[in-house]
Amino acid sequence: MSKQSYDGTARYFDYFAGGDMRRWSPSQSTLFKNLKGKVLYIGIGTGQEIVNFPEGLNITAADLSFEMLKRSNQRVENYSGKINRCQMDAETTAFADNTFDTIVTVCVLCTVKQPILCLQELKRVLKPEGELVMFEHVLSKNPIYGLPLKMMSFITEYLQGTYLDRDTVANVERAGFKIHSHKNVYLDIVKALIARPT
């Protein structure tokens, strides 16, 4: 999906993701409670997850879409910490090597064009002792749940630029991370993951 398409998606993004946020907020708050140091928040979108972040963090937030960033204004202002936003592609960021202590992604690796390339880029900007904290959905290994995801993937790709058939856990490992913590949030589809560079 192109930058222009994401700009178009921004108009109804909050509406479509409303149900997910109501469902996932408690799990996200638990996952994010240990975020520390200099944090990179990749794919801030309209900033729906900001309310689930602990207070007082120093966050650099990036998104490909200017419209999305614009719609995150209110949430960024309400956050009781520091959030610096920038418009950037997750696959080719402008940050120096080993910059961040923690990188957060929420439904980003299902959206970027080349997830492994994106993960390798995140590994580059993450400190060697840093953590990649991910709240992502993946293709279910259970065929009863996996088949509907494959069938719906082309619709969600059109509506939101989201692929439902990705094996993100394997991609994370392929990109040079080791999964440190792995928790299912809904079935084996929505996952809270923490990985560290190998």
Add this chain to the structure above:
Amino acid sequence: MNLKIADFFVGAFSGALVASAVSYISPTFMPMLLGGLIGMILVVPLKIALMPLFGAFEVMIPLAIIGMTVGMGAGMLSFTTVSSNIIIASGALTGLTVATIVYFSNKRYTAL
């Protein structure tokens, strides 16, 4: 309303809706197969309508199963002399059953 309770209502409602639609169309050629196909097509707009309210995956997964199973059952029943009310009730019951199975399946996965 608690979203976990809402899942059961969504399941029963979707089952009833699919059964009602398939019973109304009442496919005469390969009723079971066509009923399943109609059910699968019908749940697509229903998923898009319900996802923003109840969560994408929590709607998508049960409805995909409900669309096919209820569609097949309703297609088969509509070919017989069973009244449409019974077809709709059986659709709602199947929807509720699917929602219950997914609920317990989710409990098992998230306990891991």
